[in-house]
Amino acid sequence: MSTFSKIFLFRGAGGRHYSAAAQTQLREILGTQLAGIKEAGTFKAERIITSSQSTQITVQGSEKRILNFCANNYLGLANNPEIVEYSRTLLEKYGAGLSSVRFICGTQDIHKQLEQKIAQFHGREDTILYASCFDANAGIFEAILTPEDAVFSDELNHASIIDGIRLCKAKKQRYKHRDLADLERQLRESDGRLKLIATDGVFSMDGNIAPLARIVELAKKYDALVFVDECHATGFFGATGRGTEEYDNVMGEVDIINSTLGKALGGASGGYTTGPTELISFLRQKSRPYLFSNTLPPAVVAVGLKVMDMLLASSELTQRVQSNTQRFRTAMTKAGFTIAGENHPICPVMLGDARLASTFADEMLTRGIYVIGFSYPVVPQGKARIRVQISAAHTEAEIDQAIGAFIEVGRSLKVIQ
Numbered sequence: 001m002s003t004f005s006k007i008f009l010f011r012g013a014g015g016r017h018y019s020a021a022a023q024t025q026l027r028e029i030l031g032t033q034l035a036g037i038k039e040a041g042t043f044k045a046e047r048i049i050t051s052s053q054s055t056q057i058t059v060q061g062s063e064k065r066i067l068n069f070c071a072n073n074y075l076g077l078a079n080n081p082e083i084v085e086y087s088r089t090l091l092e093k094y095g096a097g098l099s100s101v102r103f104i105c106g107t108q109d110i111h112k113q114l115e116q117k118i119a120q121f122h123g124r125e126d127t128i129l130y131a132s133c134f135d136a137n138a139g140i141f142e143a144i145l146t147p148e149d150a151v152f153s154d155e156l157n158h159a160s161i162i163d164g165i166r167l168c169k170a171k172k173q174r175y176k177h178r179d180l181a182d183l184e185r186q187l188r189e190s191d192g193r194l195k196l197i198a199t200d201g202v203f204s205m206d207g208n209i210a211p212l213a214r215i216v217e218l219a220k221k222y223d224a225l226v227f228v229d230e231c232h233a234t235g236f237f238g239a240t241g242r243g244t245e246e247y248d249n250v251m252g253e254v255d256i257i258n259s260t261l262g263k264a265l266g267g268a269s270g271g272y273t274t275g276p277t278e279l280i281s282f283l284r285q286k287s288r289p290y291l292f293s294n295t296l297p298p299a300v301v302a303v304g305l306k307v308m309d310m311l312l313a314s315s316e317l318t319q320r321v322q323s324n325t326q327r328f329r330t331a332m333t334k335a336g337f338t339i340a341g342e343n344h345p346i347c348p349v350m351l352g353d354a355r356l357a358s359t360f361a362d363e364m365l366t367r368g369i370y371v372i373g374f375s376y377p378v379v380p381q382g383k384a385r386i387r388v389q390i391s392a393a394h395t396e397a398e399i400d401q402a403i404g405a406f407i408e409v410g411r412s413l414k415v416i417q
């Protein structure tokens with residue numbers, strides 16, 4: 001690197017130069033920590049995919065197609081030709097992007113259309129789009145809650161909910177995972193003005209479900225609001241894909257839904273909050289990730305629009321992912337594996353030991369099946385697993401191939417008999 005580029009790269013805010021010594025120190029501190037992460041076996045290496053996201057993918061270093069069982073591509077829409085074509089059309093019509101936040105000059109007719117379609121899909125009054133659901137979660141609690149208010153959060157909520165709550169000034173209370181007695185005790189003792197219960201609809205590491213109907217019941221009893229993150233439910237969970245509230249027969253009873261366009265709904269990116277008109281209008285005024293970040297690009301908005309049209313017209317894909325899930329869970333359980341979670345396309349194959357989970361995943365890959373082992377600290381110590389994710393796009397033959405490989409590896413590693 002030339003002296004010029006070194007100076008150019010390490011010029012800090014306000015034109016100050018970082019000294020070479022400070023940079024050496026930074027490299028040393030981070031290098032030591034990285035070595036520690038590697039030694040602990042928790043370093044996350046990234047496999048490089050050289051095809052589109054799909055049930056069959058290619059990865060760098062191999063010509064062979066492998067069967068993918070670890071994407072959040074629940075409806076199999078990530079490379080749907082109709083969606084890609086519509087995205088191309090809106091890219092040509094509306095350009096690459098808006099170079100602006102929404103309130104300055106970043107709102108096009110298609111952004112409003114998508115917000116209305118999402119509201120229609122969920123049966124809500126209005127919707128606000130964000131660049132991601134992480135942003136939607138980061139932007140909601142701080143905007144609406146004051147020190148007089150109280151927020152009650154499931155201890156295993158997603159990191160973005162935890163971070164969003166950290167930013168707000170309300171009284172912060174954590175209740176034990178899906179523990180209604182603990183939640184009720186805390187609600188009873190609270191003197192918060194607004195009381196907001198916040199939960200994932202589906203917890204992604206375990207594939208288990210928030211007891212939403214009973215949470216709604218408690219909310220009514222203690223005059224609280226309910227917020228649900230539906231990233232692992234929208235579009236495919238519940239009879240017509242309306243999510244956890246449909247699954248638990250409390251359609252329309254949740255006050256605030258946050259979800260993502262980056263998983264089942266086409267897999268591009270984007271997030272949203274949907275709920276009462278006043279809430280959405282208020283977020284447009286106050287929510288910082290919305291106010292201070294660029295608008296969603298037209299090609300991405302197009303993905304959301306097309307997916308919403310498809311889901312409003314038919315729940316066929318939703319039914320397909322459900323029947324594929326049933327097929328996998330039933331056969332794996334029969335083979336002797338323990339599958340955690342409930343009826344959800346996230347199917348954690350429980351193995352316990354971290355090294356076993358990682359060896360198991362490597363063995364699966366040699367058989368052409370791409371799955372990932374999860375171990376501590378992502379999941380509790382001693383609860384290592386392989387998290388399989390089922391898609392509507394998997395064929396029955398592909399699912400059976402994965403089951404066959406699981407049985408073969410499971411026997412050779414003595415996980416099953």
Ligand code: PLP
Binds near residue numbers: 204229261269
């Ligand atoms: N909430 C949950 C439960 C998630 O699983 C994720 C993604 O991993 C997010 C929020 C963030 O969504 P996005 O990718 O749109 O930022």
